[in-house]
Amino acid sequence: MWRDCLMLETTREERDMKRRYRKNFSDKVIVITGASSGSGKAMAEQFALAGATLVLAARNIEALEELASDCRSLGAEVLVQQTDVSKPLEVIRLADMAASFKKRIDIWINNAGVLAVGNFEDMPIEVHDQLIQTNLMGYLHGAHTVIPYFKKQGRGTLINNISVGGFLPVPYGVSYSASKFGIRGFSDALKAELRKWPHIHICDVYPAFLDTPGMSHAANYTGKVIQPMPPVHDPVRFAKSILKLADDPASFNWVHLSAAALSLAYRLFPKLTSYFSYRIISSYLKRADLSAKTDGNVFLPLAYNVGIIGGWRYATKEKIGPTLAKGALGILGLTALLLVAPLLSRKVKGIARKRQLSE
Numbered sequence: 065m066w067r068d069c070l071m072l073e074t075t076r077e078e079r080d081m082k083r084r085y086r087k088n089f090s091d092k093v094i095v096i097t098g099a100s101s102g103s104g105k106a107m108a109e110q111f112a113l114a115g116a117t118l119v120l121a122a123r124n125i126e127a128l129e130e131l132a133s134d135c136r137s138l139g140a141e142v143l144v145q146q147t148d149v150s151k152p153l154e155v156i157r158l159a160d161m162a163a164s165f166k167k168r169i170d171i172w173i174n175n176a177g178v179l180a181v182g183n184f185e186d187m188p189i190e191v192h193d194q195l196i197q198t199n200l201m202g203y204l205h206g207a208h209t210v211i212p213y214f215k216k217q218g219r220g221t222l223i224n225n226i227s228v229g230g231f232l233p234v235p236y237g238v239s240y241s242a243s244k245f246g247i248r249g250f251s252d253a254l255k256a257e258l259r260k261w262p263h264i265h266i267c268d269v270y271p272a273f274l275d276t277p278g279m280s281h282a283a284n285y286t287g288k289v290i291q292p293m294p295p296v297h298d299p300v301r302f303a304k305s306i307l308k309l310a311d312d313p314a315s316f317n318w319v320h321l322s323a324a325a326l327s328l329a330y331r332l333f334p335k336l337t338s339y340f341s342y343r344i345i346s347s348y349l350k351r352a353d354l355s356a357k358t359d360g361n362v363f364l365p366l367a368y369n370v371g372i373i374g375g376w377r378y379a380t381k382e383k384i385g386p387t388l389a390k391g392a393l394g395i396l397g398l399t400a401l402l403l404v405a406p407l408l409s410r411k412v413k414g415i416a417r418k419r420q421l422s423e
Contacts, residue, residue, distance in 0.1 A: 085114040088311050093166045095119045095158065097149050097206060098176030100127035101370040102276030103225065106303035107173060109372075112140035114307060119162040121147035122176065124365035149176045149202030150194065152209075159209045171310050172210040173223045174203040177243075178362045179278060182285025184238045191283050192239040194362050199243035204250055211254075211264070219263035221313050223306065224251050228270050228323035232330045235342040236286065236349075255315060265313035269306065272323035274299045275377045277369035283360040288352035293344070295322050296376045 094111050098104040100122035108120055112135035120135075120142060122128050128144040135142045143165055147158045162169050177199045180191050203224055214220030229237075229244035248268065255266045273292035276299050284290055297320055305319050318324040330337040360366070 082113055082115070085307060085311060088114075090115040091117075092170040093117045093119065093162060093168055094171040094173065094310070095121065095162050095169060095210070096173045096175060097121045097147065097158075097202070099131060100124040100365070101281075102278050102372060102374070103271075103274055103299045103302055104173075104175045105131055105370075106299045106372045107175065107306050108135055109138065110300075110303040110307045111310075112136075112138040112142070115139060117141045117166055119143045119145065119158070119165065121145050121149070121158050122365070123148050124367070124370060126367070127365075127370040130370075148198075149174075149205055150197035152205045155202075155205040155209050159213065163213055168217055169210055169213045169220065171221045171223065172206060173225065173306070173310075174206045175225045176202050177225075177278075178281070178283070178360070179237070179240055180283035180285070180360070180362060181236050181240075181290050182283070182357075183236065187239075187283070187285045188359075191285075191359055191362055195239045195283075196243050196246075198362070199240070200246040200250075203247050207250075207254060207266075211258075214264045215261065218261075221265040221267060221310060223267045223269065223309060225269050225271070225306075226251075228272050228320075228326055230268075230270055231327035232341070233338065235338070235345050265315070267309055267313050267315060267317060269309065269317045269319060270323055270327070271302055272297055272320040272326070273376075274302055275374050277371065277374045279376065280369050280374060281361040281366050283358060283362045284355060285357050286349055286352075287354060287357060288349050289355045290352070292374075292376050295320075298377075299372055 089111065094116045096104055096107055096111075096118065099108050099120040101124075104122070108118055108131055111118060118132075118135055118140050120128050120132060121144070123146065125144070125146040128146070132142040132144045143161060145158045145161050147154045149155055159169065178195055180187060180195050207222055207224075210220065210222060214222070224247060226244055226247050229241055230248040233241040233245075251266055251268050258264050258266065273294075273296045275292075275296045279290060279292050282290065302319055305317075309317060318327075326337075
C-alpha cells in the first residue's frame with residue numbers, strides 16, 4: 065500500500081544518515097509546529113530516523129496521532145499536543161509539556177502556517193486577520209515562549225521556516241506577504257538582541273514552493289483553481305536540509321537556487337519583478353478552471369490531504385504548466401540577463417578601446 069512512509073524506506077543513504085546523526089540527535093528534544101502534514105510531517109519523520117525525541121504540534125490531533133505512530137515505528141519517542149499557534153496560551157502549554165518530558169527543549173521549529181489567495185479587498189478581513197495571527201504571531205508566540213527556556217539552559221536552536229515570500233511580495237497574497245516579511249523582520253531583530261548568547265541560534269530558512277498539500281488547503285477567493293508556481297521542490301529533501309541545519313546551525317539559509325534567484329531579482333529590480341509576478345499570476349487566473357471560493361484551513365484544520373506530498377510535481381500539464389513555468393523561468397532569465405549585461409558591456413567597451421589605441 066502506498067504511503068508517505070514508503071518515501072522514507074530504509075535505503076543505504078538513509079542508513080548512512082542514521083549513523084551520522086543518531087549520535088547528535090539521540091538525546092535532543094525537538095518541537096515541531098505544523099507537523100500534521102507537508103514539510104512538518106517530513107521533518108518529523110527525518111528527525112525520528114535520527115533518533116530524536118519529538119514533540120509534535122498541530123490543530124489536527126487525528127493526523128498527529130497517526131504521525132506519532134509512524135515516528136515511533138521508526139524508533140523515536142514522541143509526544144503530541146493539539147496546538148493552535150495563533151493562541152499564545154496553547155503555545156505555552158506546548159512548551160511546558162515539551163520541557164517536562166526530558167527537562168529541556170533543544171530545538172524548536174516554527175513551521176505552522178496557512179495561505180490565502182485572492183484580490184485584497186475581496187478577501188474577508190477576518191481571513192487576513194487570522195492569517196497574520198497564525199503565520200506571524202504564531203512564530204512570535206513560539207519564539208517568545210521558548211527563548212526563556214534556551215536562556216535558562218544556556219543554549220538552544222530556533223528554526224523559522226519562512227519561505228522566499230519573506231523577500232518576494234506575492235500579488236493576490238497580500239496578507240501572506242505581510243506575514244512572511246514580518247517574520248523576517250522580527251527574527252533579524254531577535255538575533256541582534258541575542259548577540260550575548262552565542263549558543264542560542266536563530267536560523268531562518270527561505271525555501272521555494274514545496275510539493276506539499278499546503279496549496280490545496282489554502283483559502284481561495286480567486287474563483288479559480290490555484291496551483292504553486294514552478295519549480296516545485298521535494299519536501300522530503302527539504303526536511304533533510306532542516307536536519308542538517310539543526311545539526312550545524314546557520315543564521316540565514318537559502319535551500320533552493322530558484323528562491324535565491326527570485327529574491328535577488330526583487331532586490332535588484334523590484335518594480336520589474338513585481339510587474340512580471342503580477343502579469344504571470346493574472347494571466348494564469350484568466351485561463352484557469354473555475355473553482356468555488358473557500359476559506360480553506362485558515363480557521364479550522366482540514367481532514368483531507370494530510371500527507372507529505374501534494375502531487376503538484378506529478379500533476380498533468382494543464383493551463384498552469386506553460387503559463388507559470390514560462391513566467392518563472394522568464395523572471396530568472398531576465399535577472400541573469402540584467403546581471404550579465406553590464407559585465408558584457410564593460411568587456412565590449414574595453415575591447416573597442418584597445419582597438420582604438422592599436423589603430
